Amino acid sequence: MNTRRVAEKLGLSPERLGQLQGSIIRRSSWPQPRLLRFDKSASGVESGTVIFDNSEVVFGYPKIRRALVLEPAIKRFFPERVAVEEKMNGYNVRVASIDGDVVALTRGGYICPYSTEVAQRILPEEAFQDHPDMILCGEMVGPENPYVPKDIYPTDSIDFYLFDVAKKNSKGTLGVCKTREISEEFGIRTAAFFGEFKPDRAYVEITRIIKQLGKKGREGVVMKDPENLRPSIKYTCSESNCSDLASGFQYYNDYALDFFVSRAVREGFQSMEWKESEEERRKRAQRIGESILLPLVDTVERKMKGEQIVQEVQIRVKSIQTARDFEHHLRRSGTKAIFDQPEPYDDGYLVRIAKLVMSTNDKTQALLEGEMW
Amino acid sequence: MNTRRVAEKLGLSPERLGQLQGSIIRRSSWPQPRLLRFDKSASGVESGTVIFDNSEVVFGYPKIRRALVLEPAIKRFFPERVAVEEKMNGYNVRVASIDGDVVALTRGGYICPYSTEVAQRILPEEAFQDHPDMILCGEMVGPENPYVPKDIYPTDSIDFYLFDVAKKNSKGTLGVCKTREISEEFGIRTAAFFGEFKPDRAYVEITRIIKQLGKKGREGVVMKDPENLRPSIKYTCSESNCSDLASGFQYYNDYALDFFVSRAVREGFQSMEWKESEEERRKRAQRIGESILLPLVDTVERKMKGEQIVQEVQIRVKSIQTARDFEHHLRRSGTKAIFDQPEPYDDGYLVRIAKLVMSTNDKTQALLEGEMW
Numbered sequence: 001m002n003t004r005r006v007a008e009k010l011g012l013s014p015e016r017l018g019q020l021q022g023s024i025i026r027r028s029s030w031p032q033p034r035l036l037r038f039d040k041s042a043s044g045v046e047s048g049t050v051i052f053d054n055s056e057v058v059f060g061y062p063k064i065r066r067a068l069v070l071e072p073a074i075k076r077f078f079p080e081r082v083a084v085e086e087k088m089n090g091y092n093v094r095v096a097s098i099d100g101d102v103v104a105l106t107r108g109g110y111i112c113p114y115s116t117e118v119a120q121r122i123l124p125e126e127a128f129q130d131h132p133d134m135i136l137c138g139e140m141v142g143p144e145n146p147y148v149p150k151d152i153y154p155t156d157s158i159d160f161y162l163f164d165v166a167k168k169n170s171k172g173t174l175g176v177c178k179t180r181e182i183s184e185e186f187g188i189r190t191a192a193f194f195g196e197f198k199p200d201r202a203y204v205e206i207t208r209i210i211k212q213l214g215k216k217g218r219e220g221v222v223m224k225d226p227e228n229l230r231p232s233i234k235y236t237c238s239e240s241n242c243s244d245l246a247s248g249f250q251y252y253n254d255y256a257l258d259f260f261v262s263r264a265v266r267e268g269f270q271s272m273e274w275k276e277s278e279e280e281r282r283k284r285a286q287r288i289g290e291s292i293l294l295p296l297v298d299t300v301e302r303k304m305k306g307e308q309i310v311q312e313v314q315i316r317v318k319s320i321q322t323a324r325d326f327e328h329h330l331r332r333s334g335t336k337a338i339f340d341q342p343e344p345y346d347d348g349y350l351v352r353i354a355k356l357v358m359s360t361n362d363k364t365q366a367l368l369e370g371e372m373w
Numbered sequence: 374m375n376t377r378r379v380a381e382k383l384g385l386s387p388e389r390l391g392q393l394q395g396s397i398i399r400r401s402s403w404p405q406p407r408l409l410r411f412d413k414s415a416s417g418v419e420s421g422t423v424i425f426d427n428s429e430v431v432f433g434y435p436k437i438r439r440a441l442v443l444e445p446a447i448k449r450f451f452p453e454r455v456a457v458e459e460k461m462n463g464y465n466v467r468v469a470s471i472d473g474d475v476v477a478l479t480r481g482g483y484i485c486p487y488s489t490e491v492a493q494r495i496l497p498e499e500a501f502q503d504h505p506d507m508i509l510c511g512e513m514v515g516p517e518n519p520y521v522p523k524d525i526y527p528t529d530s531i532d533f534y535l536f537d538v539a540k541k542n543s544k545g546t547l548g549v550c551k552t553r554e555i556s557e558e559f560g561i562r563t564a565a566f567f568g569e570f571k572p573d574r575a576y577v578e579i580t581r582i583i584k585q586l587g588k589k590g591r592e593g594v595v596m597k598d599p600e601n602l603r604p605s606i607k608y609t610c611s612e613s614n615c616s617d618l619a620s621g622f623q624y625y626n627d628y629a630l631d632f633f634v635s636r637a638v639r640e641g642f643q644s645m646e647w648k649e650s651e652e653e654r655r656k657r658a659q660r661i662g663e664s665i666l667l668p669l670v671d672t673v674e675r676k677m678k679g680e681q682i683v684q685e686v687q688i689r690v691k692s693i694q695t696a697r698d699f700e701h702h703l704r705r706s707g708t709k710a711i712f713d714q715p716e717p718y719d720d721g722y723l724v725r726i727a728k729l730v731m732s733t734n735d736k737t738q739a740l741l742e743g744e745m746w
Contacts, residue, residue, distance in 0.1 A: 065745035065746070069743060071743075072741065073744075074743070075743065076742070249637065249638075249641070252634070252638055257630035258630055260633060260634050260637070261633050261634075262746065264622065264625075264633070265622075265669060265746075266746075267666060268625075268665070268666055268669025268673060269673055271669075281666060281670065284662070284666055285659060285667070286662055288661070288666055289657070289659055289660065289662025289665075290654075290658040290662070292637050292658070292661055293637075293644060293657055294654065294658070296641025296642070299641075300641060367441045368442050369445055370440065370444075370445030370447070372439055372441075372606065373440075373635065373638075
């Protein structure tokens with residue numbers, strides 16, 4: 001790697017880059033190609049930013065902040081117009097071609113072997129032949145998404161939805177227009193686009209969209225500046241908040257505490273902003289309460305029957321090696337999982353994975369034995 | 374203070390005591406008498422343990438652990454018999470006579486001027502004349518309890534309920550029998566005693582008691598070893614868990630995150646252990662959901678109307694100086710509060726206090742202005 005050139009691309013002095021290499025910049029030698037990744041944000045460089053051995057830089061995707069009260073947020077952050085897209089519920093990858101090989105990077109800047117195989121299968125090769133510097137930023141969604149498996153999208157496996165494009169070695173992303181252009185040029189599926197609105201109509205329209213998405217179990221929307229000059233903002237449906245609560249409480253001891261409280265708080269603000277009737281609030285309270293209570297009871301009852309509490313997911317792969325590599329990838333991310341024997345399926349393999357939630361297992365077992373909290 | 378004697382009482386070497394004085398043992402010079410307090414537990418000494426200048430030691434009250442699944446906890450920790458008392462919902466004080474003056478110590482080992490005035494008014498002087506080494510451990514409850522004001526007890530102000538007695542300079546407490554003896558001898562009110570049960574009956578009986586207490590809005594029970602040889606265990610009513618959730622979510626940004634999740638988790642375990650029907654679970658979920666949603670909405674709506682979010686409490690004092698001292702005491706405990714002018718009331722004064730919850734105020738205001746979470 002050419003330290004001076006890389007430092008310049010990152011907007012750092014070579015000395016600062018050297019310092020960071022000793023601390024928050026970490027090497028990842030597997031899978032190929034080798035890279036350095038920013039484990040945290042530093043000196044204005046997003047966490048997840050990756051430097052490849054050939055000195056190419058893929059910047060981390062900027063964190064999208066969340067509005068809790070929609071109307072003032074729209075007026076404040078999008079005084080002209082706002083473009084509204086669906087926020088897909090899956091996991092975020094950046095796909096780029098490095099020395100001729102397409103790789104998919106996780107948020108944290110690792111190459112994910114499974115996502116890479118999916119990206120190579122789904123995405124048209126010409127896209128990277130025509131635009132070798134292009135980075136496709138998108139969401140991997142579907143029931144064979146091993147992080148957030150969801151049955152709500154039109155795929156029985158996993159699919160990639162483009163939501164932004166970026167360029168290697170450049171900070172920032174190219175925004176709504178360029179994304180639509182690339183999508184049309186190469187036939188890449190994008191997150192649904194709901195239109196552009198002026199601020200006086202936007203709140204009403206987005207609220208209508210949010211309610212419709214909620215009924216379909218979808219997650220929410222991302223609001224973007226059509227000119228790509230302002231940061232994007234996200235906002236989610238009540239049903240998605242509650243479905244998050246439900247997954248969280250099922251594995252109550254393995255989730256961070258703020259996961260629970262943040263979702264409850266979103267519900268309070270939405271109910272206030274929507275000026276709900278007593279009856280509507282009663283229903284929302286019921287939804288929240290059931291999202292908390294029922295998964296908890298289910299987990300405790302399953303443990304009482306002697307079951308191991310696991311999160312069952314599955315992936316479909318072309319090559320058995322990808323499954324083996326993904327097992328290694330999960331392990332290095334700190335997830336303990338048991339991989340079943342791959343079963344032949346179409347022209348590839350189906351692999352069932354049991355992700356272990358050890359903390360919830362152990363705690364529940366101890367409490368059932370009368371141990372104290 | 375006589376370092377060697379004090380160290381011996383604490384079960385520490387004089388050197389270890391010296392080390393701790395530089396770190397977790399803190400001096401508190403106000404109000405009189407001056408004392409040293411254990412800010413945390415260390416070397417087997419409970420946090421809140423106090424050493425007075427006259428070398429007398431008042432040990433911290435041991436933390437009572439909580440059962441989440443009652444039946445196995447009873448069988449495991451009380452294999453012979455279990456005594457069941459009501460757990461009062463207020464704040465815990467230790468009252469002792471030091472050099473002839475009755476003082477009330479908070480859990481943390483501070484002298485609370487308000488609790489001290491209350492203790493001096495309510496508790497019979499003879500108790501400490503006859504037993505100068507006695508420590509009365511009890512709960513201050515009622516609507517004029519400035520920490521957890523509750524209307525559910527038979528007082529319109531504040532009352533002291535004895536739940537244990539201890540001796541100065543001795544670790545541990547004297548337990549159920551001695552507490553009843555002292556209560557009878559001096560006419561001191563105690564937490565309700567529900568009886569002693571063998572393990573085969575205890576679960577059914579305690580569950581019946583818990584359901585009854587829940588209907589009355591009471592907190593729960595403490596289970597104790599009648600022989601005082603084993604640590605006590607607490608268990609709470611669903612209604613109390615939900616009422617905690619409600620107070621927490623009203624001031625959602627000022628509470629610790631585990632406060633919320635721990636209470637939700639208790640509900641899941643209780644529902645499981647009680648083998649509730651679908652209808653019972655639906656009702657419990659409604660109760661949980663409303664405890665979360667309605668206080669949140671209320672807080673946001675009040676802030677939207679321009680109200681300051683405060684927690685309003687009140688105290689009644691004999692002497693205006695006690696109110697002033699309590700203001701100082703709250704401030705040193707890190708609570709910001711606005712004290713109204715004392716109003717004459719009977720032979721004393723009523724003081725209304727607005728406790729500020731700055732974090733919830735500021736966060737709610739910012740979110741209402743469209744700021745991001």
